[in-house]
Amino acid sequence: MRKVIVGIGGMTNGGKTTLSKSLQELLPNSCVISQDNFFKDDSEVPADIRGFKEYDTLDALHMDRMMGDIGSWQEDPVGFMISHSCPVKPTASEPSVFVLIVEGFLIFNHRPLNALFDKKYFLQIPYETCKERRSSRVYVPPDPPGYLDSYVWPMYLKNRKAMEETVDDIVFLDGTLKRETLISTVFADIQEMLLVRQR
Numbered sequence: 536m537r538k539v540i541v542g543i544g545g546m547t548n549g550g551k552t553t554l555s556k557s558l559q560e561l562l563p564n565s566c567v568i569s570q571d572n573f574f575k576d577d578s579e580v581p582a583d584i585r586g587f588k589e590y591d592t593l594d595a596l597h598m599d600r601m602m603g604d605i606g607s608w609q610e611d612p613v614g615f616m617i618s619h620s621c622p623v624k625p626t627a628s629e630p631s632v633f634v635l636i637v638e639g640f641l642i643f644n645h646r647p648l649n650a651l652f653d654k655k656y657f658l659q660i661p662y663e664t665c666k667e668r669r670s671s672r673v674y675v676p677p678d679p680p681g682y683l684d685s686y687v688w689p690m691y692l693k694n695r696k697a698m699e700e701t702v703d704d705i706v707f708l709d710g711t712l713k714r715e716t717l718i719s720t721v722f723a724d725i726q727e728m729l730l731v732r733q734r
């Protein structure tokens with residue numbers, strides 16, 4: 536059995552979830568773990584001196600639980616997929632390949648998680664695109680006025696700097712490209728990686 540972990544990182548609204556879901560549909564025996572599902576409850580997230588909730592930091596996330604889920608997949612991919620409603624496809628060829636797609640805005644900022652990736656992608660979009668996409672998205676709790684400009688964007692710059700100082704081998708993707716282009720490019724790249732590793 537072969538196990539491969541692909542990281543789809545990127546800025547908020549870069550298109551991580553969209554790309555990850557499509558890849559899961561295209562890659563047999565794959566499953567997605569989303570960092571967004573590990574945010575702490577609002578009552579546990581402190582506010583800064585201006586009153587902005589500090590959501591854009593690893594401290595706002597249950598990274599221990601996220602790592603626990605990834606560990607469960609590593610131990611038993613089939614069991615994990617069944618319990619997470621990911622389709623399991625019997626394969627004629629051996630060894631079977633299982634792919635875990637881990638997506639999120641801070642996946643490359645958590646050192647223990649970083650060490651697990653076989654391939655890392657990072658979706659980036661310009662500020663204007665980010666502002667436009669984010670303004671039509673409703674988070675729980677919703678963004679207060681000025682949240683992107685005063686808190687989210689500066690935190691993005693800070694987190695990105697830390698990522699670039701510590702992580703190698705990231706493939707940067709232009710998140711303004713058409714969905715279909717991004718999906719086919721990354722799908723082909725992953726398939727190539729799977730073939731190379733098989734040889």
Ligand SMILES: Nc1ncnc2c1ncn2[C@@H]1O[C@H](COP(=O)(O)OP(=O)(O)O)[C@@H](O)[C@H]1O
Pocket residue numbers: 545546547548549550551552553554668710711712713714717
């Ligand atoms: N390649 C793309 N081109 C245009 N819009 C996109 C693209 N990918 C995603 N979107 C849109 O951008 C918004 C954020 O996408 P999403 O995948 O949820 O981003 P993320 O998971 O990175 O926050 C959604 O409205 C989505 O439909």
Ligand SMILES: NC(=O)c1ccc[n+]([C@@H]2O[C@H](COP(=O)(O)O)[C@@H](O)[C@H]2O)c1
Pocket residue numbers: 546547548549571574590591639640674675676687
């Ligand atoms: N899911 C939540 O509980 C929640 C709450 C408030 C803000 N957020 C925002 O989620 C963003 C990260 O997720 P996306 O990459 O999907 O946009 C962060 O910029 C953060 O400000 C999430």
